[in-house]
Amino acid sequence: VERYARLDLEREERTGVPEIVLAEGKTVHHLLGVLEAIIAEGRTVLVSRLDGSQRTALERAREGGMPVELLAEGRLARVGTARPRPARAGPVAILAAGTSDVPLAEEARAVLEHLGIRVVTAYDVGVAGLHRLERALGPIVRAHPQVYLVFAGREGALPTVVAGLVRAPVVGVPTGFGYGRGGRGEAALTAMLQSCAPIAVVNIDGAVPAALFAGQLLAANRPARARA
Amino acid sequence: VERYARLDLEREERTGVPEIVLAEGKTVHHLLGVLEAIIAEGRTVLVSRLDGSQRTALERAREGGMPVELLAEGRLARVGTARPRPARAGPVAILAAGTSDVPLAEEARAVLEHLGIRVVTAYDVGVAGLHRLERALGPIVRAHPQVYLVFAGREGALPTVVAGLVRAPVVGVPTGFGYGRGGRGEAALTAMLQSCAPIAVVNIDGAVPAALFAGQLLAANRPARARA
Amino acid sequence: VERYARLDLEREERTGVPEIVLAEGKTVHHLLGVLEAIIAEGRTVLVSRLDGSQRTALERAREGGMPVELLAEGRLARVGTARPRPARAGPVAILAAGTSDVPLAEEARAVLEHLGIRVVTAYDVGVAGLHRLERALGPIVRAHPQVYLVFAGREGALPTVVAGLVRAPVVGVPTGFGYGRGGRGEAALTAMLQSCAPIAVVNIDGAVPAALFAGQLLAANRPARARA
Amino acid sequence: VERYARLDLEREERTGVPEIVLAEGKTVHHLLGVLEAIIAEGRTVLVSRLDGSQRTALERAREGGMPVELLAEGRLARVGTARPRPARAGPVAILAAGTSDVPLAEEARAVLEHLGIRVVTAYDVGVAGLHRLERALGPIVRAHPQVYLVFAGREGALPTVVAGLVRAPVVGVPTGFGYGRGGRGEAALTAMLQSCAPIAVVNIDGAVPAALFAGQLLAANRPARARA
Amino acid sequence: VERYARLDLEREERTGVPEIVLAEGKTVHHLLGVLEAIIAEGRTVLVSRLDGSQRTALERAREGGMPVELLAEGRLARVGTARPRPARAGPVAILAAGTSDVPLAEEARAVLEHLGIRVVTAYDVGVAGLHRLERALGPIVRAHPQVYLVFAGREGALPTVVAGLVRAPVVGVPTGFGYGRGGRGEAALTAMLQSCAPIAVVNIDGAVPAALFAGQLLAANRPARARA
Amino acid sequence: VERYARLDLEREERTGVPEIVLAEGKTVHHLLGVLEAIIAEGRTVLVSRLDGSQRTALERAREGGMPVELLAEGRLARVGTARPRPARAGPVAILAAGTSDVPLAEEARAVLEHLGIRVVTAYDVGVAGLHRLERALGPIVRAHPQVYLVFAGREGALPTVVAGLVRAPVVGVPTGFGYGRGGRGEAALTAMLQSCAPIAVVNIDGAVPAALFAGQLLAANRPARARA
Amino acid sequence: VERYARLDLEREERTGVPEIVLAEGKTVHHLLGVLEAIIAEGRTVLVSRLDGSQRTALERAREGGMPVELLAEGRLARVGTARPRPARAGPVAILAAGTSDVPLAEEARAVLEHLGIRVVTAYDVGVAGLHRLERALGPIVRAHPQVYLVFAGREGALPTVVAGLVRAPVVGVPTGFGYGRGGRGEAALTAMLQSCAPIAVVNIDGAVPAALFAGQLLAANRPARARA
Amino acid sequence: VERYARLDLEREERTGVPEIVLAEGKTVHHLLGVLEAIIAEGRTVLVSRLDGSQRTALERAREGGMPVELLAEGRLARVGTARPRPARAGPVAILAAGTSDVPLAEEARAVLEHLGIRVVTAYDVGVAGLHRLERALGPIVRAHPQVYLVFAGREGALPTVVAGLVRAPVVGVPTGFGYGRGGRGEAALTAMLQSCAPIAVVNIDGAVPAALFAGQLLAANRPARARA
Numbered sequence A, B, C, D, E, F, G, H: 001v002e003r004y005a006r007l008d009l010e011r012e013e014r015t016g017v018p019e020i021v022l023a024e025g026k027t028v029h030h031l032l033g034v035l036e037a038i039i040a041e042g043r044t045v046l047v048s049r050l051d052g053s054q055r056t057a058l059e060r061a062r063e064g065g066m067p068v069e070l071l072a073e074g075r076l077a078r079v080g081t082a083r084p085r086p087a088r089a090g091p092v093a094i095l096a097a098g099t100s101d102v103p104l105a106e107e108a109r110a111v112l113e114h115l116g117i118r119v120v121t122a123y124d125v126g127v128a129g130l131h132r133l134e135r136a137l138g139p140i141v142r143a144h145p146q147v148y149l150v151f152a153g154r155e156g157a158l159p160t161v162v163a164g165l166v167r168a169p170v171v172g173v174p175t176g177f178g179y180g181r182g183g184r185g186e187a188a189l190t191a192m193l194q195s196c197a198p199i200a201v202v203n204i205d206g207a208v209p210a211a212l213f214a215g216q217l218l219a220a221n222r223p224a225r226a227r228a
Helices: A011-015 A028-040 A052-063 A099-114 A130-142 A158-163 A186-193 A207-220 B011-015 B028-040 B052-063 B099-114 B130-142 B158-163 B186-193 B207-220 C011-015 C028-040 C052-063 C099-114 C130-142 C158-163 C186-193 C207-220 D011-015 D028-040 D052-063 D099-114 D130-142 D158-163 D186-193 D207-220 E011-015 E028-040 E052-063 E099-114 E130-142 E158-163 E186-193 E207-220 F011-015 F028-040 F052-063 F099-114 F130-142 F158-163 F186-193 F207-220 G011-015 G028-040 G052-063 G099-114 G130-142 G158-163 G186-193 G207-220 H011-015 H028-040 H052-063 H099-114 H130-142 H158-163 H186-193 H207-220
Strands: A045-048 A068-071 A076-079 A089-096 A117-123 A148-152 A170-174 A221-223 B045-048 B068-071 B076-079 B089-096 B117-123 B147-152 B170-174 B221-223 C045-048 C068-071 C076-079 C089-096 C117-123 C148-152 C170-174 C221-223 D045-048 D068-071 D076-079 D089-096 D117-123 D148-152 D170-174 D221-223 E045-048 E068-071 E076-079 E089-096 E117-123 E147-152 E170-174 E221-223 F045-048 F068-071 F076-079 F089-096 F117-123 F147-152 F170-174 F221-223 G045-048 G068-071 G076-079 G089-096 G117-123 G147-152 G170-174 G221-223 H045-048 H068-071 H076-079 H089-096 H117-123 H147-152 H170-174 H221-223
Touching: A028 A045, A028 A052, A028 A076, A028 G099, A045 A099, A052 A068, A052 A076, A076 A099, A089 A099, A089 A130, A089 A207, A099 A117, A099 A148, A099 A207, A099 C028, A117 A130, A117 A207, A130 B130, A148 A158, A148 A207, A158 A170, A158 A186, A170 A186, A170 A207, A186 B186, A207 A221, B028 B045, B028 B052, B028 B076, B028 D099, B045 B099, B052 B068, B052 B076, B076 B099, B089 B099, B089 B130, B089 B207, B099 B117, B099 B147, B099 B207, B099 F028, B117 B130, B117 B207, B130 B158, B147 B158, B147 B207, B158 B170, B158 B186, B170 B186, B170 B207, B207 B221, C028 C045, C028 C052, C028 C076, C045 C099, C052 C068, C052 C076, C076 C099, C089 C099, C089 C130, C089 C207, C099 C117, C099 C148, C099 C207, C099 E028, C117 C130, C117 C207, C130 C158, C130 D130, C148 C158, C148 C207, C158 C170, C158 C186, C170 C186, C170 C207, C186 D186, C207 C221, D028 D045, D028 D052, D028 D076, D028 H099, D045 D099, D052 D068, D052 D076, D076 D099, D089 D099, D089 D130, D089 D207, D099 D117, D099 D148, D099 D207, D117 D130, D117 D207, D148 D158, D148 D207, D158 D170, D158 D186, D170 D186, D170 D207, D207 D221, E028 E045, E028 E052, E028 E076, E045 E099, E052 E068, E052 E076, E076 E099, E089 E099, E089 E130, E089 E207, E099 E117, E099 E147, E099 E207, E099 G028, E117 E130, E117 E207, E130 H130, E147 E158, E147 E207, E158 E170, E158 E186, E170 E186, E170 E207, E186 H186, E207 E221, F028 F045, F028 F052, F028 F076, F045 F099, F052 F068, F052 F076, F076 F099, F089 F099, F089 F130, F089 F207, F099 F117, F099 F147, F099 F207, F099 H028, F117 F130, F117 F207, F130 G130, F147 F158, F147 F207, F158 F170, F158 F186, F170 F186, F170 F207, F186 G186, F207 F221, G028 G045, G028 G052, G028 G076, G045 G099, G052 G068, G052 G076, G076 G099, G089 G099, G089 G130, G089 G207, G099 G117, G099 G147, G099 G207, G117 G130, G117 G207, G147 G158, G147 G207, G158 G170, G158 G186, G170 G186, G170 G207, G207 G221, H028 H045, H028 H052, H028 H076, H045 H099, H052 H068, H052 H076, H076 H099, H089 H099, H089 H130, H089 H207, H099 H117, H099 H147, H099 H207, H117 H130, H117 H207, H147 H158, H147 H207, H158 H170, H158 H186, H170 H186, H170 H207, H207 H221
Parallel strands: A089 A117, A089 A148, A148 A170, B089 B117, B089 B147, B147 B170, C089 C117, C089 C148, C148 C170, D089 D117, D089 D148, D148 D170, E089 E117, E089 E147, E147 E170, F089 F117, F089 F147, F147 F170, G089 G117, G089 G147, G147 G170, H089 H117, H089 H147, H147 H170
Antiparallel strands: A045 A076, A068 A076, A221 F221, B045 B076, B068 B076, B221 C221, C045 C076, C068 C076, D045 D076, D068 D076, D221 E221, E045 E076, E068 E076, F045 F076, F068 F076, G045 G076, G068 G076, G221 H221, H045 H076, H068 H076
């Protein structure tokens, strides 16, 4: 495995968040090699952006005894023998504008739970019906999240609207749906970058980096309401 | 003037809305020639998208006796001796997300008033404060507009949010402000094209075509509430 | 279903047009869950942009007793037990520049008929033979449409040409055909945005939003010729 | 001058059309050096795309005795002592969709006349009024042009419409006007590339290459009607 | 068939070139309907840009008796009973920069031969070996073509280089090969638009419009060398 | 002022950060009107993205008695009589890759100090000399920032490299310098979106939104090291 | 084969590097024809960018006796009877930022070894862990490479960082991985073009041109350290 | 100066080429501060991409005694007391396609001569006249350059054509001239990236990085012809 990959064992120590193995672009041969090396080190990692043949290979490896658990409807895998940490930090709020955004939102939730962070969610809270949005937002706000991850595709307006209503920072996650000009998440990403509210953004479909960013935020901070 | 321009005298008859002279790109010499020919026909027209030297030329022509009136802080001119028609149709609602969008919105208002259409407006009603939006929208909705022209720059979310709250069709008008990626109206245009609400769109800074589209709509329809 | 979707039962009341379920991007599991909840509410909805596996799932559900009817060669489905409303409003004119644009135009027609709106159509009326266009346009104009939905791909010139000839407002619908630069509807969309006639535009392949926009227009207005 | 430019004296012999000196991007010092070398060879050339300081420099050089004539309102210059050749070939038809396109169209006319080619023109013949277009096209068609150069900005539909009506090949010349998305000629260029008629295209504002292409066409062909 | 297509029987008379049926985007049902109507009129047409299922449908129709002949390795079909016209006009020169460009070049050749135009070709004459290019160009030049169609992908330099060496007009045809930035013909198209030689251009993979443009050129002109 | 602007007095209460007045796109008349209304409310605000004529107008207003203070070399203004709050929160780290990025970084610093947040900075710490970077980063890390704002133009690599070395979350701020392809901040923005480290991003030149995002983060959280 | 391809037998002599046959875009029929002609000349060539059906055709041809060897996991083929030349020149250093970049890096290695050039490699040396990078770079630097080929996808920062640490010229090779905006290598390419270090770049996935550029560099130069 | 800049004194030692100060984007105050610090270290540097006000400030500083010399018509400045090194390495060949490219080419020459590298040049050697190109290339080839820097705008074909004719590696430098689509160097850059010859590329107008890349190449290698 040293010929094509170098394990970064000290990353979590340095930065407060563990490495995630990005499956995309890796040959099945390389991916399995990396995972075997990680297991041999006694570590447990998440694997993201699995394509079909990689998922099949992991399922076959599991039958051969590799400790593999598929999460978020197979979009992620946890590889290794460790159990998820108990949720001691958080919560992080995850909002999704439409039903299509839910699988990505669940991907972020799985990463956060893997990091031992509590999550509160509200899905299908689009901007075309403001009263529904306010109704959905109520219980979320009362849970005092430290950060909001707001998923939206199409015109990507939800993070802007939410940021005008809540006290914690908002990270927009554009989702890659939609057809025609601005489709595949381009309009949502660009609209979030142009937001008239002070939000930060990750790339289209960036559920995993958004969750890790939130994880790093929680590792370095703790909520203001805890001060009293 | 026949060498570089042909007047379309029957356009209003054919389509229900009069021609607007687009100044952009015309030499001062050509612009004045066209306007003189129109005055000679006894007609009155609006001139749009005047640049600095064209505006100066019109002001000088006015001193020389040409019937010229500058509108919307000089962005438009009315050339000819006819008075604005009394407002018998409408109303059309004009909303603007921010203060920067007001000059463009006023350009649309001037065109509609030139067409004899009543206008109701609400400006600076951005999406980052929903309660302000609802407060501003109240009197507008009660005026029963036949169509909404909604101006927004930056992330361009206002037409989408409005379309979820009102009964009349919404035309989005992206405005060309904003810096960085998606700036100069690109994000707003693209977000409106991707809107999860069924809105129609005109090009960036398209205040004049939006107003003419509304004019044509009113020329061919009248409001449902008048049915009873 | 509350975990991933919130039904907006008051939308039609608020805006005059019913919600359409956008299938694109939804998992089959989520799509069926949403539809079952809607049926349980006693409502009937259209479902748009079905992909192959979603269409198969609906057909299988129909065999299992779900009230499903495929429309427009399977591009849409009507789910629920209500019958289409009788056509009491309209007409709306639908024009298509080429034969390739017909399936999308038929998608718009199905939505309008679902809304109880009468439709008149003329297809394959491209701009390369003006006499054919005029011949085709004659009977349409005489039906006094309240709005024109004009479908065109490639160079997208038809809405511009039509808008110079008719009295009602024109909404351009770019269609996603064509190869090379500007292909997949980009040239048509951009040309419509740059039109020298005052048209409004929806996104590429936006048959459904165009039809809903027309529906909202008719819900709020009625034709001028009815005044007398 | 050998340090920064090499004269291509045999180009006209090789290709049938003479070289045009492109002023754009050249320092005034380099431009004057090139022109002096050309005059020293006893040749006469056109200079295109002059910016303000280059035009001023040429005017000053003319006062100093250099044989310079400004054409097309100063967009071109003829440098050298030769007189324009008598118009023995052609005609080439030049059409312009709007008044704004006229200066560019006149630039093409000046190049063609420099080449000894007869030109027939019709300007401001946009597609929003088909009857005006047909009226304007009549005398052009009767002159039996060998090729049409059709200038259009905005949505760039004119070359497509013309190509469906005439027997000679059509070259589209997009012009760089227009604001918003697709502005500065981008929509016109792309629409012409996507034309459903078999037209060829030059770049935005490509009046000079279009005229040279027509010149080369006439140098290698002569009209079919001459056959009888 | 009148419901989705209108035949343009007078097009060839009007413009000098016959219509080509563009298969792309048409349903198999629509395509066969159009072709049957054309055959019923006693005409013979070419069909371009066939996809796999359309080609299969045509082959099956041929077995059922429809007069269908596949050309250019199945990229085109001739449908109808007429024989190709004898080649009385031309020649047109077709050059291709690489072996990958040959199938597209052959598509243009088939169209031209269908129009009764003689073709001379030279393939794989890229710009990276100038001596090979000159050797290949010799016999072409001696055939005195009336126009050159020059196919090139990648950096698209061949039309520029050829236009500096020959007397007849050059039409560049960018071909849609190549990976990375500027791939799929974008670099070739853009480079041809920026050419320092006066060439005209068609869209990426525009073999058919290029051939029809050449056909129209020959229908309206004949070669200069024939003058003597 | 109610005609073109609505003050959002409750925004800070709702979201934890005060509104900033964006000058860009506002007429001088509108800008002064808004500021006067704000002063009349007894509030103090920052004004961002002043252009030349706006800055001049503010300076003139200051001479007329308006409480105006220019910050960050005139890129910002503080308008109102309140003094900056004492720095009780933070620190926030601000890093800048090059000297050109310093004015933007200083703009963020001014906003943070206006919010009462302590700032630590290290400038000109580009990635082409890793040892210099590590030397510069040392004192910053020891100050235990709660969040890093990392400014970089050109290839935008600094936020990625920093995120691999520190424990707090990193927000990348692309700066709009650079020529050629990817210039004006486009390459930096895109590279940050593609970062292999989990960073969040704001738009090009987004110093103010980045600072407000950090402010909101600090309003809702406090540092982990304070736990012990 | 003369009908669609011309062999360039003198290319290596002229330029110092042999031709590589680019399979992409060639029909299987044409590809085999070209290779047979090359074998008939007694030459041995590499074939690059094989797609699935081409690879299958080559494997079948091998069974039929054609001398074919697949390299770099089937991305390349060597066709002909010559053995690889012994490695007399070099070394060239090949670095890859991630495991996903390894197959492309191996493609460059195969080309260089085909040219008789020695290669040293270090893979998975991304910029998010600088100490790992320095550890990996040590043995490479001590081998005194004449040029570095540095492969990176995503944000493409590795070539910039490496160029600040080594004495030989760095060629960046962007790799086509990554999702969202800037994906498929666009961000990496653009970031390398904007690099603040003086690197040169090839197109996305340009492993073969990068290797040939290095080959030409070594053919024309030899290392400075050899001077003594 | 430590507040906004850090000098990298060991860069030349590490990489073989000295740092160049990029003026673009720096305030005049910062630029002068950096240069004074460098002079105080006894070093001499080049300053690139000076804008008008920076150039004026340097000229004024020279009058105040700062050792400043303007090069390449003021595009570069040498600041410091050291004399250019004698030209002991090289030569590097610099070719420019057109007269407009000469100032950029001269910028590269000045950088190389500052590095003590001999330069041979041939300017205005475009691809539209191959015989002129061959004539110009003869003396260059006979000087046995170690690397070619080839400047071209517009369609950017020259580096491709040259790379097919010479033995040393070719670096393409796109120049930012040209109007319309692909203008300002975009077409040239993209065409060079798609070149069918194995060239490497720098960004548009990248004269300085190209020269530094060549300098690093010569620092690490010496010419093959010296072997015998």
